[in-house]
Amino acid sequence: MRTIKRIDVRKELRWCAIVRVRTWRRVLHVQIAVFGDGTFFASRGSRVRLSTAITIRPNGPAIVRYPSVKNEMSEQPIKILLVDDEEDSRRSAAKWLRRKGHEVTDVSNAAEALTLLQRQTFDVGVFDMNMPGMSGLELLQRVHQEHLDVEVIILTGQGTVETAVSAMKMGACEFLRKPCSLADLEHHCFRARERRLLKKENKQLKAVISRSRPTASLVGESEPLRQVLGLIDKVGPTNKPVLIQGESGTGKELVARAIQQASPLADCPFVTVNCAAFPENLVESELFGHLKGAFTGATAEKPGLFEIADGGTLFIDEVGELPLSLQPKLLRVLEDGTMRRVGCHRERRVTVRLIAATNRDLQNEVDAGRFREDLFYRINVFAIQLPTLREREGDVDRLIDHFLPKSYRIDPAAREILNRYPWPGNVRQLINVIERASILADDFDIMVNDLPHEVVHYNRSLSKRNCTDNVIRTDAAPIVPTHSDMLGNSHFKLDEVVRVHVEEVLAKEHGNKASTARKLGIHRRKLYRLLDRFRCSSESECRETVASCETSV
Numbered sequence: 001m002r003t004i005k006r007i008d009v010r011k012e013l014r015w016c017a018i019v020r021v022r023t024w025r026r027v028l029h030v031q032i033a034v035f036g037d038g039t040f041f042a043s044r045g046s047r048v049r050l051s052t053a054i055t056i057r058p059n060g061p062a063i064v065r066y067p068s069v070k071n072e073m074s075e076q077p078i079k080i081l082l083v084d085d086e087e088d089s090r091r092s093a094a095k096w097l098r099r100k101g102h103e104v105t106d107v108s109n110a111a112e113a114l115t116l117l118q119r120q121t122f123d124v125g126v127f128d129m130n131m132p133g134m135s136g137l138e139l140l141q142r143v144h145q146e147h148l149d150v151e152v153i154i155l156t157g158q159g160t161v162e163t164a165v166s167a168m169k170m171g172a173c174e175f176l177r178k179p180c181s182l183a184d185l186e187h188h189c190f191r192a193r194e195r196r197l198l199k200k201e202n203k204q205l206k207a208v209i210s211r212s213r214p215t216a217s218l219v220g221e222s223e224p225l226r227q228v229l230g231l232i233d234k235v236g237p238t239n240k241p242v243l244i245q246g247e248s249g250t251g252k253e254l255v256a257r258a259i260q261q262a263s264p265l266a267d268c269p270f271v272t273v274n275c276a277a278f279p280e281n282l283v284e285s286e287l288f289g290h291l292k293g294a295f296t297g298a299t300a301e302k303p304g305l306f307e308i309a310d311g312g313t314l315f316i317d318e319v320g321e322l323p324l325s326l327q328p329k330l331l332r333v334l335e336d337g338t339m340r341r342v343g344c345h346r347e348r349r350v351t352v353r354l355i356a357a358t359n360r361d362l363q364n365e366v367d368a369g370r371f372r373e374d375l376f377y378r379i380n381v382f383a384i385q386l387p388t389l390r391e392r393e394g395d396v397d398r399l400i401d402h403f404l405p406k407s408y409r410i411d412p413a414a415r416e417i418l419n420r421y422p423w424p425g426n427v428r429q430l431i432n433v434i435e436r437a438s439i440l441a442d443d444f445d446i447m448v449n450d451l452p453h454e455v456v457h458y459n460r461s462l463s464k465r466n467c468t469d470n471v472i473r474t475d476a477a478p479i480v481p482t483h484s485d486m487l488g489n490s491h492f493k494l495d496e497v498v499r500v501h502v503e504e505v506l507a508k509e510h511g512n513k514a515s516t517a518r519k520l521g522i523h524r525r526k527l528y529r530l531l532d533r534f535r536c537s538s539e540s541e542c543r544e545t546v547a548s549c550e551t552s553v
């Protein structure tokens with residue numbers, strides 16, 4: 001295989017190569033991209049597993065045969081270290097292998113070989129077993145003790161089954177008897193090199209996967225958070241379903257990830273889905289998949305998230321939003337692991353650990369007939385109630401220090417204001433406020449007037465008492481109008497009035513979206529859409545402010 005381009009290990013693409021593939025009629029060049037998740041993408045559009053052989057048909061879909069790849073790989077020279085005290089045989093083998101194009105270093109004793117292995121990289125070490133001083137097996141042992149990255153072939157004149165077994169146990173990849181043909185030796189060197197590359201690739205893939213998986217570090221040391229951490233440690237390894245309850249932004253997804261990382265499924269898929277994010281008619285297909293033509297718009301067959309999470313963990317956020325009609329289907333898959341794609345009669349079996357989250361009171365939902373009691377008991381095997389940020393004494397300061405970008409400082413008055421605010425949107429809101437403030441801050445100093453109006457406004461009386469005039473520059477005038485300021489005032493646009501009203505009700509309801517929606521008399525999905533819109537508009541407001549600052553500079 002000729003690698004034309006090597007790209008740094010990134011989240012997705014790992015490397016690209018052009019592979020020459022011989023088919024029954026002609027030779028084709030296929031561009032292959034290998035992704036971090038172990039899939040190939042061949043230039044004709046096939047997407048297959050790394051372990052799958054690909055084949056190319058002249059006019060058909062794409063394909064690569066492993067043997068072809070292997071043949072081309074075998075054209076690349078191997079870096080071999082030959083260790084044998086028998087000078088004649090060692091020199092003639094080295095000469096033959098060099099003539100074949102390989103890079104061969106030959107030495108007569110194990111001590112010298114060990115020094116070379118510690119300094120250079122070899123693909124394969126060929127060690128004679130019986131050598132004066134350190135034997136081939138002892139050298140192999142040192143290679144393993146020192147984690148040297150080389151595949152070892154042991155050569156011996158008087159090999160017994162026992163010695164072969166012990167060599168293999170010690171990690172040798174081949175055990176060959178002398179005399180052995182040089183062509184055979186070369187063939188085994190190719191196999192050993194291939195094994196080394198596969199091991200390396202495996203390590204890299206694991207590194208890519210773990211790098212792309214966000215680490216679940218829960219910042220905070222307050223007592224309520226410590227208790228949550230204790231529960232995570234207990235329930236994590238059990239693989240039992242967990243129900244996480246808490247206000248929006250308290251870190252339910254983060255806790256779900258922490259549970260998964262504390263479980264034996266830590267290296268398996270972690271798939272998340274938010275039931276509130278999909279229109280009711282799409283939730284089923286998202287969770288369970290569908291067949292082509294199962295409904296209008298189902299143009300291709302699609303596996304559901306349960307199948308994608310098979311063998312791992314599925315995190316269902318806002319489980320209280322799951323339509324009543326779908327709840328029996330979820331119950332079934334949790335009970336016996338069986339499910340059907342939409343439009344399909346065939347049952348499929350999956351093994352998935354379920355972690356569900358909600359900021360509704362599910363017991364109330366059961367009482368109101370909006371959530372099935374049997375499903376509630378099934379997912380509520382172990383419940384974790386997350387504390388709000390208001391209840392986590394001292395954590396605001398810790399979170400500020402954690403999320404404040406490097407080289408930024410925060411004015412003590414601003415810090416004080418952040419500490420006094422009740423944070424209806426919890427940690428998520430605090431992070432947004434810090435991000436916004438760091439965009440607006442001059443000279444890496446976050447001051448009070450870099451904080452959003454509603455946060456400062458909440459503390460206005462307090463700020464006046466505690467802070468000097470030059471620190472709170474926005475203090476003199478009313479900072480942001482409240483909803484009652486706006487009523488009957490024709491200067492305000494409808495959107496602004498709606499936004500302030502929604503935010504006020506949300507704050508009064510301590511961030512509980514279900515009760516906010518009820519108080520506002522709108523459906524919860526509508527509230528989500530409004531909050532999304534406000535977030536977008538406050539981000540663009542922020543960008544506009546930055547742009548206008550830049551223009552004025």
Ligand SMILES: Nc1ncnc2c1ncn2[C@@H]1O[C@H](COP(=O)(O)OP(=O)(O)OP(=O)(O)O)[C@@H](O)[C@H]1O
Binds near residue numbers: 219246357359
């Ligand atoms: N203790 C914490 N330490 C660090 N970051 C946190 C903590 N809690 C929450 N966060 C961060 O806050 C944000 C919101 O967290 P997350 O999405 O887990 O909240 P949630 O409770 O699932 O919210 P929602 O109910 O709206 O989905 C994320 O960026 C998360 O990383």
